[in-house]
Amino acid sequence: MSKGPGEPDQEDGEVRRGQEERLREVWAAPKGWRYWSAVNNTEVGVWYTAASFAFMLFAGVLALMMRVQLAAPENDFLSATFYNQVFTLHGTAMMFLFAVPIFEAVAIILLPQMLGARDLPFPRLSAFGFWCFVIGGVFVCGSIFFGAAPDAGWFMYPPLTTNEQYTPGYGPDIWLLGLSFIEVASIAAAVELIVGTLKCRPPGMRLNLMPLYAWYVLVVAGMILFAFPPLIAGDILFELERMFDWPFFDPSRGGDPILWQHLFWIFGHPEVYIVFLPAIALVAMIVPTFAQRPILGYSWIVLAAVGTGFISFGLWVHHMYTTGLPSISVGFFSAASEAVAIPTGVQIFVFLATLLTGRVIYSVPMLFVSGALANFVIGGLTGVMVALAPFDWQAHDTYFVVAHLHYVLIGGMLFPLAAGIYYYWPIVGGRLLSEKLGRVAFWLMFVGFNAAFLPMHYSGLAGMPRRVWTYPEALGVGTANLVSSIGAFVFAVGFLVIVWDVLRPRGDAPYAERNPWSAGTLEWLANMPGENWGVRSVPIVTSRYPIWEQPNFIDDVDKGRFYLPDAEEMKRETLVTSVLDGEPLQCLRVPGPSFMPMIAAIFLGAVFIFATFHWWAATIASMVLSTLSIIVWLWRGTAQTPEKAEKDVGLGLRLPFYKSGPHSIGWWAMCITMIGDATAFAGLIFGYYYFFTIHADFPPPVTAGPGTLWPNVALVLFAVAWAEAILARLSNRAGRVGMARALIAGGAVMSLGASAALLWGPFVSGLDPTVHVYPATVWVLAIWTAAHGVVGSLMLSYCLARSFAGQMTPEHDIDLSNVALYWHFMGATALFTTGTLVLFPMLA
């Protein structure tokens, strides 16, 4: 390591102690009640994981209640109505409150460690996501204690759920609004993880040296960005029907309940892979460690991850084979469902090959990995069976499918996760979990799981339908169900052994030695017990397994011989690097503890909760408060002007603090968020064209449209505002601040005018959204675009205020660059909306 002139001497113990004290103080978690303002990944990640597991245990109890009910024919342990709530909440909580969030939670803990980063780039966004998740989750789960839980299955099919006659009460609203709120958390996590993986890798970590976990995180976060927004679009349509009687799913007024199924499963099927891939990612980290060799076929894993990520979006209709779609459409989805077995199989063979060519140590994590592979392969094979439409027509809605999906999810996700708990616990808790308890837990879980779910294949083929609270003795599935119920309890006991192992008091038991499994990747640099700073110095990486392959690596990191060994300005810092080669580009100041994310999440949660109960005044008040709190958060915490332009980060390298435009991580985050937003918009547009394909004449000739005048006026005004946003950025950059301010103000006003004009069109032509699905679809597109126009105006006003407050200058223009980027998406949205509302009817 070369030392630059005037740099501290890292070989001097006294110098290092001073650095360590400063780092420790800067990265320390707040004390006392302020602890809950922490935003560092070491705190938020652990809270997130704990909360996910709490919801999982809750949903597990619901599962056991179902198994008690089903243990004997014609049982009456639960009433039919309550059983409906129990199975709905079981599925909902397991998927939305455990399977997806646990990925985000674990990634928030592990990803910075694996990338040798001090933290992810947007710690407050992670904290915001966590608080949204907890509030939404408690709201949804809590409803069952008031007998008000959703009770129509985790997919909420209309017309059962859209019609008050069949589903009275608030159940479906709680599901729709509570989960929409949680989806905000998932998209926040996706933004955080994509930018983290691409921009916060350690110097030298080229794409070909990235840990496989990071590849999976990148793929899965990308999938979230395209899978969750269609569900948000679906939720909007659904809630408009339930609250205001807009007939999107009502066939008597031109709607179609199948549209909901499409939007739900465009989300729902990729979600299975969103759940599965991160768990397999853990396996990809565990297998090399215990095979004591690098992974064999790194490129093949990347093929598998990326290939699965794409193909998983072409499978959604295999949940809808029995809806009477034309068989040619069914054929396409059947083909894709078969094709996805190729990349899925590839990664299993890669793991097996790595194990076969290594010297395997059979420890508890490996035991869970073996169990995972065995169970998942069974689930995968039944998956190939149900991917075939003729077989699915027989097995659809029977316990065969229940067996299949649990083999996939428990084999493909829970077992790897248990392996991950045993493997990674030292990083969180500083100690190893018990080898003995681990083996007991594994065998209880493995035997219990198979006893519970293997007989369900039989029950299903014998004719036992899903989601039915009891069955007659004559069906002959009593014994199979009793075995299933016993197995479920054995499985639950096995899981509780893990919970006990994690939570049991350890007194003064010694901490684990460092890198207890002799692994090769960066996360094992962690001290036992861990330090909040993540890594002592941000290393230069030249290998896939630096601890194995780079000589003297741990010592060099510990002695601070790499980058950022100190926090001399007492600020939290990490490095930003380039996407392809990990070249250092910027020293990023990372924000510290704050209550603002929590406050913003509480107010935003209040919006959704009050809306559920139709308390409109409170809803609007919360909307204003959540907007204000987000503005306060942004104003005080983002795009801060640093006290100096650059700093020496060590090894003679000087890096700037401030970068704007495409070089800033904020710009990336805005771009990624808006891609998600555009996908939700595409979901609404899909609705419009879906109605066009199912109706012989759409728009219906008798109904007036929004006219051509006002939508075109809106388009022109939006285009002017768009141009003004871009010109404002250019003028500001060129130093013409007065001009820039005038353009910003003009853009803000134009945008409001454009939004008003867009809504005025359907209003003056008297379009009534409750009469037919066409006016409803027009209104929903107009409202979506107008709402984005209002947000665009607010953003421009924020930039104006920042400019007057001296926070935004020609040199420091992150805010305006990001807002100009928003306006590109805004402009495209306006263009598509007007094109669809005005141009398309003319062509059609």
Added chain:
Amino acid sequence: MQVFGKTRDNLWTLIAAPVIWGCHFLVGYFLAAFRCAPNADPFKNIGSTRGAIAIVTIVSLALIMLVLRRAWREWRTDGGGFRNNQDTPEARERFLEFSTLLLAGFSFAAVVFETMPILLIEDCR
């Protein structure tokens, strides 16, 4: 971007082939839905729709072949090595080229899979 007379690979070139698969899938789905969803005449032959999908398939396969050919040639020029864990820009290129090759091969197979229904199904039933 040309580096030493070759394309510099990045994440976009990596996902080019599966994106083509995605477009093929969407267009095929839309053409079938456009023809069959109104459910007006389920027994009528849909030869023109099948033909249109076949054309989309040929175009898609050709595009994927272009991606595959480029990745193959550049990877071979690089020596066609399977080892790509070194700390050099060449190793990164080699890794991206080989992964692109694998993804293109897979996308090709997926498009072929995806087209098989039009060989068997003659109407909208």
